[in-house]
Amino acid sequence: MPARGEVAYFGAGPAPLPTPVLESASRVLLNYNDSGIGITEISHRSPEANAVLAHTKESLRNLLDIPRSDGPDGYEILFLQGGGSGEFSAVVYHMVSLWIARQKQDLGEDVERLRQTMQAEMKLDYLVTGSWSLKASQEAARLVGAEHINVVTDARKHSDSNGKFGRIPEQDTWNSTKEEKRCALTYYCDNETVDGVEFQSTPDGHNLVADMSSNFLSRKVDVRKHAAIFGGAQKNIGTTGITIAIVSNRLLPPHASMASPVLLRKLGLPVGPVVLDWPTIAKNDSLYNTLPIFDVWIAGRVMQRLLDKHPASSSARIAGQEAESNKKAEMIYSALDQNPQVYQVVPDKSVRSRMNICFRVQGGDESAEKKFLDGAKSKGLLGLKGHRSVGGMRISNYNAVSVESVQKLVQYLREFADGSAK
Numbered sequence: 001m002p003a004r005g006e007v008a009y010f011g012a013g014p015a016p017l018p019t020p021v022l023e024s025a026s027r028v029l030l031n032y033n034d035s036g037i038g039i040t041e042i043s044h045r046s047p048e049a050n051a052v053l054a055h056t057k058e059s060l061r062n063l064l065d066i067p068r069s070d071g072p073d074g075y076e077i078l079f080l081q082g083g084g085s086g087e088f089s090a091v092v093y094h095m096v097s098l099w100i101a102r103q104k105q106d107l108g109e110d111v112e113r114l115r116q117t118m119q120a121e122m123k124l125d126y127l128v129t130g131s132w133s134l135k136a137s138q139e140a141a142r143l144v145g146a147e148h149i150n151v152v153t154d155a156r157k158h159s160d161s162n163g164k165f166g167r168i169p170e171q172d173t174w175n176s177t178k179e180e181k182r183c184a185l186t187y188y189c190d191n192e193t194v195d196g197v198e199f200q201s202t203p204d205g206h207n208l209v210a211d212m213s214s215n216f217l218s219r220k221v222d223v224r225k226h227a228a229i230f231g232g233a234q235k236n237i238g239t240t241g242i243t244i245a246i247v248s249n250r251l252l253p254p255h256a257s258m259a260s261p262v263l264l265r266k267l268g269l270p271v272g273p274v275v276l277d278w279p280t281i282a283k284n285d286s287l288y289n290t291l292p293i294f295d296v297w298i299a300g301r302v303m304q305r306l307l308d309k310h311p312a313s314s315s316a317r318i319a320g321q322e323a324e325s326n327k328k329a330e331m332i333y334s335a336l337d338q339n340p341q342v343y344q345v346v347p348d349k350s351v352r353s354r355m356n357i358c359f360r361v362q363g364g365d366e367s368a369e370k371k372f373l374d375g376a377k378s379k380g381l382l383g384l385k386g387h388r389s390v391g392g393m394r395i396s397n398y399n400a401v402s403v404e405s406v407q408k409l410v411q412y413l414r415e416f417a418d419g420s421a422k
């Protein structure tokens, strides 16, 4: 049985966490701050828990330079449960409710008029560039009806795509909803974990909402361009169990009004569960119900390490981590590209993800891929199998994957390629 230090793990999520964080986690599980009580046992409403929450929020603000005003230009940081998938739904409940409230301001209380306007006008724009944005768009269609979903682009339909994800079609081919008034949201997934596709810059769109589950805290983000950003913690941030949403104050009371549940029901629109309701979570400082404070603590420690490791170089303290992530990704892609007869990177070069590096061995030959995985395992290189829906290989290059682990992997990539060429 290998020891932790003997393996390098490249799993896609849940993913590796920094060993020192896990070591202190094992201590605080038994006794938090010399209180005699473990961190999973303390009340989420205790002063200790409040301090954990405040520290994690503050660290995230510093890392991503999240505007902190209470006015409309500020952003709230929310901690929720339900994973990335829970937010697929939360986003729809919230943005649709806001859209209806805006119509009500213009049209008044007449429910029939509101219904007709909604049926004729309301659009939710989705950029479908991989498996996760596809799932999010399907959830939106399930909640409000496919007739309201405008697929701005579907990367599988690009002329060179063979019906598979692996590209982001040029923006001039997109079919975005032109009028802001009609567009409840524009949704994109910044990094597609399964397909290895990452946006190279923030796309344009009205009321922009981003899923950053798998590249959160790996590069600078122009928060101000977004209405909301969310992500599950289980990749770059921490343990599975919390989801983080960064929501513009413009979308929340008192700066925005929401449609009432009564009105939504009259219009045949869904009323979401209260635990996914952003205004409720914001009003209660993420403590509407029991929050897993241990997971928030882990996230806070992970963030603090990033702040310590990469001292202030710009307003967004994540810049140092971005440089490291880019460097590790370049090392891996260059080892793959130097051996094209053995390795074939799946997505197009223009959209390669720095976080999830998807490739085939010998064009997807089953025995060659098995040989690759077995050889890797014998060297302690784990978690390299692609997502079950697409197969192939996938190297996940999250923040806790060290440069040394990447060097070890790159050496194996080269050795395996040399062995295959003989």
Ligand SMILES: O=C(O)C(=O)[C@H](O)COP(=O)(O)O
Pocket (backbone or CB within 6 Å): 013, 082, 083, 084, 085, 086, 132, 192, 193, 194, 213, 214, 232
């Ligand atoms: O983006 C990914 O990759 C993910 O794993 C999804 O965000 C996972 O969704 P949940 O399992 O957290 O619902």
Ligand SMILES: N[C@@H](CCC(=O)O)C(=O)O
Pocket (backbone or CB within 6 Å): 012, 013, 014, 193, 194, 387
């Ligand atoms: N996030 C992981 C797994 C999620 C799942 O399979 O549900 C991935 O994309 O590989």
